Amino acid sequence: MFKELDPILHSQLRLAVMSLLISxxxxxxxxxxxxxxxxxxxxxxxxxxxxxxxxxDVVKQFKDNxxxxxxxxxxxxxxxxxxxxxxxxxxxxx
Amino acid sequence: xxxxxxxxxxxxxLAIIESMIQKAQNRFSENGxxxxxxxxxxxICCTFHYTLLTITQNQIWGNIWALTIVAVLYQFYxxxxxxxxxxxxxxxDDIISGVWSCFGIVMGIASxxxxxxxxxxxxxxxxxxxxxxxxxxxxxxxxxxxxxxGGICCWILSIISVFVQxxxxxxxxxxxxxxxxxxxxxxxxAKYNQQNG
Numbered sequence: 001m002f003k004e005l006d007p008i009l010h011s012q013l014r015l016a017v018m019s020l021l022i023s024x025x026x027x028x029x030x031x032x033x034x035x036x037x038x039x040x041x042x043x044x045x046x047x048x049x050x051x052x053x054x055x056x057d058v059v060k061q062f063k064d065n066x067x068x069x070x071x072x073x074x075x076x077x078x079x080x081x082x083x084x085x086x087x088x089x090x091x092x093x094x
Numbered sequence: 095x096x097x098x099x100x101x102x103x104x105x106x107x108l109a110i111i112e113s114m115i116q117k118a119q120n121r122f123s124e125n126g127x128x129x130x131x132x133x134x135x136x137x138i139c140c141t142f143h144y145t146l147l148t149i150t151q152n153q154i155w156g157n158i159w160a161l162t163i164v165a166v167l168y169q170f171y172x173x174x175x176x177x178x179x180x181x182x183x184x185x186x187d188d189i190i191s192g193v194w195s196c197f198g199i200v201m202g203i204a205s206x207x208x209x210x211x212x213x214x215x216x217x218x219x220x221x222x223x224x225x226x227x228x229x230x231x232x233x234x235x236x237x238x239x240x241x242x243x244g245g246i247c248c249w250i251l252s253i254i255s256v257f258v259q260x261x262x263x264x265x266x267x268x269x270x271x272x273x274x275x276x277x278x279x280x281x282x283x284a285k286y287n288q289q290n291g
Binding site: 005010012015016019020022023024025026027028030031035036063064084085088091092 | 102104105106107108110111113114115117118119178181182183184185187188
């Protein structure tokens, strides 16, 4: 049914993360977790999959002695997201 | 957000995209602090300067404007703390920050030019003209009407200032900062508090 859709993006949580990141310049892991209502463990796994696909950049650093993970969408991520939305529009004939 | 990966429809996909984009954009990160800081600092400086100049006829009261240096220092401290706490950085934040940086640079260069060329009579007209630019643009970017109106008020006062080439020109700064920064600052604060509970 959705064979033409990018399997990396066609997952509820990964799609939610990409939709958030396409709207902002960069966001911390905690912000994404709060907005998606996902568990930290599940979100970590999905973020890693998006990173492996080259769709997002993940920067891990320390801020005030606490670990901080910042995510940012890449050019490849933007292109993939746009292609996904276009495929959806074609499917829905919007 | 369901955690398992299951098949979901195209309509559900669009709903997720729409909901997340709205969640990201609905944040209102501006709490009005810097608008209020600068609004009140300029308001106090111009009214004190005018009142004391009228009473004593002494130009020394122009030094009250040194208060702006304290405001600049506080602004750096405030922005440093705010950026440290920030969990998300939006394009809107960056654009607004760029607009206000331009304003600061232009104000600095314009003051230098007028000081060097001795055209102090033009200074207040240009200050009012410049106040309107970042205020109006911030209003457009944030879709916040009070700032747009405030920017327009500054431009009207800038035109009026051409006809007020006496020390009363100082008093034009008060309605300018009241309409451009103080009133919008309190409205931004109220909106921010309402959104963040």
